[in-house]
Amino acid sequence: MITKAIIPVAGWGTRRLPITKIIEKSMLPVGNRPLVDYSVQELIRAGVTDIYMVISNVEPCQVKAFYQDNVALNHYLIDRGKEDRLQLAKTLPEHVKLHYTTQDPAGKYGTAVPIAMAVEEYNIDEPVYVFMGDDFIWNPGGKSSANSLFSSLKNSDESAILGVEVQKDEVDKYGVLSEKDGELVGIVEKPEVKKAPSNLINVSKYIMSPALLNEIVDYVNTNDFGPKGQEYVVTDPIASYIKGGGVMRVATTKGEFLDGGSVEGWLHANNVVLGSE
DSSP, X not given: OOOEEEEXXXXXXXXXXXXXXXXXXXXXXXXXXEHHHHHHHHHHHTTOOEEEEEEESOSSOHHHHHHSOOHHHHHHHHHTTOXXXXXXXXXXXXXXXXXXXXXXXXXXXXXXXXXXXXXXXXTOOSOEEEEOTTEEXXXXXXXXXXXXXXXXXXXXXXXXXXXXXXXXXXXGGSEEEEEETTEEEEEEESOOGGGOSOSEEEEEEEEEOHHHHHHHHHHHHHOOOOTTSOOOOTHHHHHHHHHTTOOEEEEEOSSEEEEOSSHHHHHHHHHHHHHTO
């Protein structure tokens, strides 16, 4: 069982302006819960007990506030005889701990940076789940993406990546997985439809081994792309990890990938979740 997870939730969410001036992107509501909580609850059900959130340095932090007990609210519910709603106000079970790493938006940026920061700050040296905070897999009643990732592993030294099937004519919008015998060969970014290696897209859901985590830390620390340079994308150290002999299994899911990064994606996520409840 894997008991640790890293969830990056920093960043300004500029594609969702102006609403992200006042609401953090990961806190945008889908149904009656924020985006990030769908991944948090899924990971808890998979056995995760320590979650490392990489947050921005902007205060107050809405993610922190959501996962803390609201003492005033609890007292209000008790005083008004609404104790039955106390459980709804409690967003984390007692056995789960959240740890926070603060990322400066003015510093290095890209998907590799928050992972490296959490690994270094908390000396993480065991396999972890890595889920982004602004999307999730919706598969009520089915196998979760976390469980799909874990069951794809053949030994504890391996990593895993989740692939979601899309229509072949849509692959040019995504990073597409190239795999052989269930192992990742590479990720092709936005390929021509005719040249795409598969119709499995990368949705940034991973299990990362200590070897891959070290690769990510080295990549971030040894490169300096400058403030106007390229992003520190996690797919670069993943490619190096594979080239060096690391194994990354390709897991698949029957669930639907729901993304809050665009207005259209966020509206669709709400329609899917609310339509199934």
